Amino acid sequence: MIKIQQKAICTYCGKDELSDYICKNGHYVCQECRLSKPLELVIKTCLVSKEKDPTALATKIMLHPAIPSHGPEHHYLVSAVLVTVAKNSGIDASEKTLQEAVERSRRVPLGACGLRGDCGAAVGAGAALSALTKANWLSDVERSLAMNTVGATLNELAKLGGPRCCKASVYIALKVGVESLEKFFNVKIPFSKPKCAFYSRNPECWRERCPFFVEPKI
Amino acid sequence: MWRLLDVSLSDPKLNVAIDEALLIGRHCGFCGETLRLWTSEHSIFLSRIASINNVDVEACKKFNVSIIRRLSGSIIYSDPETLNFSLVLNDKNFRIPVNPLKAYEFLYSFIQRALNRLGFDANVEYAKPLLINGKIVSMAMQHYYYDNLLFHGAIFVNTNMSIAREVVKNELSETLTTFTTLSCEMGRDMSVDYVKNLLASSFEETFGVKLTVGEISEKEKEVLDALYKRKYVTDKWNIKGEAPLTLKDALVEIYIAYPPTPLCHSLLSLINEVTADLRERLEIRVWYRGMGSTPGVDITPGLKHASKSSIIPAVIINGELKFGPEIPSKNALRDAIEKAFEHT
Numbered sequence: 001m002i003k004i005q006q007k008a009i010c011t012y013c014g015k016d017e018l019s020d021y022i023c024k025n026g027h028y029v030c031q032e033c034r035l036s037k038p039l040e041l042v043i044k045t046c047l048v049s050k051e052k053d054p055t056a057l058a059t060k061i062m063l064h065p066a067i068p069s070h071g072p073e074h075h076y077l078v079s080a081v082l083v084t085v086a087k088n089s090g091i092d093a094s095e096k097t098l099q100e101a102v103e104r105s106r107r108v109p110l111g112a113c114g115l116r117g118d119c120g121a122a123v124g125a126g127a128a129l130s131a132l133t134k135a136n137w138l139s140d141v142e143r144s145l146a147m148n149t150v151g152a153t154l155n156e157l158a159k160l161g162g163p164r165c166c167k168a169s170v171y172i173a174l175k176v177g178v179e180s181l182e183k184f185f186n187v188k189i190p191f192s193k194p195k196c197a198f199y200s201r202n203p204e205c206w207r208e209r210c211p212f213f214v215e216p217k218i
Numbered sequence: 219m220w221r222l223l224d225v226s227l228s229d230p231k232l233n234v235a236i237d238e239a240l241l242i243g244r245h246c247g248f249c250g251e252t253l254r255l256w257t258s259e260h261s262i263f264l265s266r267i268a269s270i271n272n273v274d275v276e277a278c279k280k281f282n283v284s285i286i287r288r289l290s291g292s293i294i295y296s297d298p299e300t301l302n303f304s305l306v307l308n309d310k311n312f313r314i315p316v317n318p319l320k321a322y323e324f325l326y327s328f329i330q331r332a333l334n335r336l337g338f339d340a341n342v343e344y345a346k347p348l349l350i351n352g353k354i355v356s357m358a359m360q361h362y363y364y365d366n367l368l369f370h371g372a373i374f375v376n377t378n379m380s381i382a383r384e385v386v387k388n389e390l391s392e393t394l395t396t397f398t399t400l401s402c403e404m405g406r407d408m409s410v411d412y413v414k415n416l417l418a419s420s421f422e423e424t425f426g427v428k429l430t431v432g433e434i435s436e437k438e439k440e441v442l443d444a445l446y447k448r449k450y451v452t453d454k455w456n457i458k459g460e461a462p463l464t465l466k467d468a469l470v471e472i473y474i475a476y477p478p479t480p481l482c483h484s485l486l487s488l489i490n491e492v493t494a495d496l497r498e499r500l501e502i503r504v505w506y507r508g509m510g511s512t513p514g515v516d517i518t519p520g521l522k523h524a525s526k527s528s529i530i531p532a533v534i535i536n537g538e539l540k541f542g543p544e545i546p547s548k549n550a551l552r553d554a555i556e557k558a559f560e561h562t
Contacts, residue, residue: 001477021477031479035543037528065476065508066528201510 012041012064014048029064038066038073039106046084046098054085054174055192062167062198069201074166075120076106082128082177089189091181093132101131113157113164121169122153125177133184149180160211163204167196171212221432222418223254230261230284232442235450236434237370238289239442240306241514244366248437251311253421253429254304255414258296259284260378262385265291265359270457277384287456289514290361294372295382299399301410303329303358303417304370312425314367322360325369329356332413332420336404353398363514373417375410376401441465461516463537467499468558471534473524473542476506485531485545492551499559 001021008019008028019028033041041064051057058081067073079101087093104127108120126146129135135142153176157169171194178189196212199205207213223240227233233256243249261284262273270285272293278285283295296302305325307314315321326342333340338350348356358371377399400408422429434442444465454460463469472489474482486504493500503515507530511517520534524542532542533551536558541551 020480031475031481034475034477034479035481035530068526 011060012036012045033064036064036066039076039102041066042073042077042080043098043102046080047095049084050088052085052088053190053192054081054178055171055194057081057084058170058174059194059197062170069198070164070166072106072108072110072120074170075108075124076102078121078124078170078173078177079105079128079131081174082125082181083132085178085189086128086132086181086185086187089181089187091132091185091187097131101128104131111164113169114162117154118150119154119157119164119169119173121166121173122150122157122176125153125173125180126150128177129180129184132181145180145184149176152176152179160206161209165202165204165206165210167198167202168206168210168212171196219250220427220429221250221252222429223252223432223434224256224414225254225434226256226258228259230258231286231450231456232446233258234261234263234286234288235442235445237304237306237368238445238449239434239438240304241289241361241363241366241368242441242445243435243438244306244308245364246437246441248435248441249306251307251427252305252432253418254302254306255417256302256304257298257300257410258302260297260381261286261295263288263291263294263296264456264459265289265293266459266461268293268459272387274385274387281381281384283381283385285456286450287459288370289368291359291370292357293386294357295377295379295385296372297378297381299376299378299410301373301375301413301417302370303373304368306366306368309362309365309367312367318360325360326358328417328421328424329358329371329373331424332416333400335416335420336400338403350398350403352396353403354396355398355400355403361514364512373413374399375408375413463516463518464501466501468555469501469503469518469536470555470558471503471505471518471521473505473507473521473530473532473534475530476509478506481545482531485533488545488548488551489533492548493555496555500555 001023003021005018008022009016010030010033011027012029012033015030017030022028042061045061049057058077061067061077080098083093083098083101105124108123113119126149129149130146133142133145135146153173156172160168175191178191182189194212195214199213225236240252260282262278264287266289273285315324323342326348329348330340330342333350340348340350342348347354356371356373358369361368374397379397418429448462448465449455472485474485505521518534518537520537520539523539524532524534529542533540533546535554540554
């Protein structure tokens with residue numbers, strides 16, 4: 001970290017202000033974002049983001065220290081990121097859509113994957129699809145789309161085995177979510193292959209068993 | 219410079235406390251790297267997480283065996299015929315392999331070399347005891363405190379395994395049939411002093427260092443004294459495995475952002491101001507969100523609460539979340555700290 005006072009833009013909320021510190025790569029995080037709670041951070045970051053690549057946006061948010069290695073924050077993070085990249089790719093979505101998707105997925109509790117078989121990240125993807133397609137329990141193809149998104153995510157996650165990794169779950173849910181969005185809305189959303197930056201924080205990391213693990217260079 | 223510490227005290231609790239005092243001392247820069255070779259009166263050493271249910275407390279009383287918990291390891295019986303070794307070092311200075319499997323083999327290699335010199339084919343495997351002729355003759359474990367390592371264990375030279383079998387319970391008692399002693403395997407009596415000299419010379423050869431016989435420094439003795447009084451004589455530690463929050467009279471933890479925001483800086487300044495006259499009695503720890511935990515330092519319930527609930531900045535006193543995210547007034551903070559002293 002470099003202690004420096006200069007005009008800088010917050011990496012998360014986009015606020016333009018005088019910095020106190022910047023990182024060696026020139027990034028700045030404002031005071032408010034440094035002290036943010038996870039939910040506030042996810043929403044305000046997504047509301048200002050112009051990012052189309054869900055991997056880039058999710059990784060940026062997950063790198064913030066407010067987001068722990070594992071936890072229910074990852075559930076609504078998937079919803080918020082999918083709604084944001086959909087909007088940035090030309091799909092009609094408002095702030096309300098984002099809030100709605102987040103509200104639905106944040107109800108999924110910690111450990112739901114192992115305790116009842118519905119990973120919160122998968123449900124987060126389903127909630128985003130439902131919110132974007134305005135689906136509800138009476139809908140036809142939109143309801144099926146949301147259910148298929150959740151189901152396909154869960155299938156992929158189940159194939160990977162355990163113990164749980166919320167980062168891998170987020171990336172898989174985003175990948176499946178983007179595939180569903182592209183099919184339904186006939187848009188192209190860039191999805192770059194995640195290279196996990198979090199393995200060193202996770203004592204239960206799957207390492208070589210994980211599709212996103214990159215062997216560290218020593 | 220490597221110090222060879224040949225210090226064994228008659229009080230087994232004080233004896234065990236020395237290892238932690240050396241580790242804290244290494245972190246504080248009171249000493250350099252140390253190899254300690256020592257023996258203990260009849261004792262059973264429990265690891266931090268080992269259950270007391272695996273120990274026959276009545277049998278311990280009958281055979282005058284002390285029950286002492288230490289920082290790591292499994293459950294080990296030790297007596298004056300058991301040679302304990304404790305290696306205290308800074309991992310940056312010693313270039314320990316990053317891979318924990320390789321690190322274990324690396325650290326254990328001087329014991330292996332010593333036993334090979336006696337004509338045994340000793341095998342080291344990660345997190346497993348050292349075997350000769352398929353039987354356990356030595357056990358060791360690692361414990362980190364910041365970036366300092368304590369690698370400690372025991373070699374059963376002529377250990378009284380019949381007492382060991384009496385004082386442990388459950389399946390542990392059965393596993394003791396797989397234990398052996400050097401004397402037993404050699405078919406003749408081995409002296410602890412002989413093995414001690416063997417280990418010291420093997421250590422120098424294996425790691426290419428020169429050991430110099432030393433003493434426990436005055437500063438280490440101060441740490442030892444605090445550890446003994448606040449931790450190693452208590453049932454809370456020895457029986458329940460609950461370590462004291464601090465070796466001082468109270469603990470204040472500050473949980474702030476990284477890098478600290480102006481609000482965090484204000485809190486740090488306030489803490490400095492309010493505690494200026496209390497430093498001798500108070501331990502202050504600063505935790506930065508997202509920077510991870512520190513090896514060997516316990517996470518208190520209050521810190522966990524602040525972290526899980528993103529209450530930042532926060533002040534945690536004696537493990538209890540007291541203030542956050544608003545900065546407390548000077549008086550409120552001072553009162554809370556003084557109250558914490560009353561409870562110690």
